[in-house]
Every structure is written in C-alpha cells, then in structure tokens.
Amino acid sequence: MEQKNWLLFTVALLAATPVSSENFEVISPRNVLGVVGLDTVLPCNVSSTKPLYDIEVQWKKITDGRIEDVYIWRNTVNKPGQKYVGRTELLKDGLAAGNVSLTLKNVLPADEGTYSCIVNSKDWSADTTTVLSIAGTSEVFFEILGPRGQGIELACRSHGWFPKPTVEWVVRNKQMLSPDTEIHQDSKELFSVLSRVTITGQEAEEVTCQIQN
16 A cells, blocks of 8 residues: 655745835845745845945735734834744844845644735835745545445545645545545644545555645
C-alpha cells in the first residue's frame, strides 16, 4: 500500500509595485505566500537619492475595509499592534539600506490578507500593498481498520491543512474510489481530515490516499 501527502498549489509572484516621487520610490511584491507555522517576510524597500533619516515606518493590515496596526517604527522605537506583540520585527540593520521589510512569525490562516507598507518622512510619504496568502499541509496517517462486509476498511487522517483540502482514493489502475470523508475546521482555522474507504478483491493490491489543497 502506498501513502502520499500532496500539497498542490501554484504561486504567481507578479511584478513589484513601485510608488514613487521625485527622489524616492517604495517597492513591494504584490503577492507573498506564507506557510502555516513558519516565519514569513513581507518585503518592502525604499529606494532614495537622498539619505534616509528621520523616517517612520508603518505596517497595517486591511481586512474588509477595516484597518489594524501591525507594526510601527519611529525614532528607534518599535511598537507592534496589540495582536502582533512578539510576532513582528523589522530586519536588523535594514533601515540604513532602505529595507523596511517586516518579518511575521509563526503565521496562521488568520494572518491571510492585504498588508500596507507606509513610509513617512518630513518631505514625502508613500505606501504600497502586498497580499499575503497562507497554505498549510501536514503528515498523513494511513490505517487498516479491519474487515468490513466482504472487504477491508482503510482510513487516512491528517490535521493542519489550509485552505480546505480535498481527498481522493485511487487504486492501482487509477480507478477512483468513493470514500466516506469528514473535514472539520478548528478555532485556528486549520482543517482536519478523516477519510474511510472499503476495498475488495484486486483493489487491495495498491491503494493511495491523496490529500491536497
């Protein structure tokens, strides 16, 4: 029997979006992919023909028209938003080179959304946005539950998927089986999967449970 764990997704990193004035521009990618449980960098860079001094950096999240503070840096003082204490930081020594990218730690599905990087100085102000998408996958556990009717009942289970996954059971000749599948979402928006199927006869030679999102 064969066990496979699939995470299928395609991420298109589109061209960076600059916002410019006479002496500077602020650049960030339009899309970033974060993986559940890992740290993710939201890139933002300032290119300027003048020295960068006395600037303020703000990161905000925009959700359904609502704006919340994620991180503010002003005069060497760091101020994370209430929900982001201990989870955010600017890259060390990045300001001098115009790198105001934000590290978001231990990302979760709730972090998915649009983030605005805002840079202010005495002479200019600009902002640009990045859309953060979240993906999660996990190990799949395969079980032989025992005899059922004229066949054998199998199960595969997994927890920690995002977005909502699909489940397919395939036998050796690529024939699709019809499983009994339960998918539940927990308080952290992560999905759990429990899928059962009963196989008979030659189907038992090779069976694959595929979970993918």
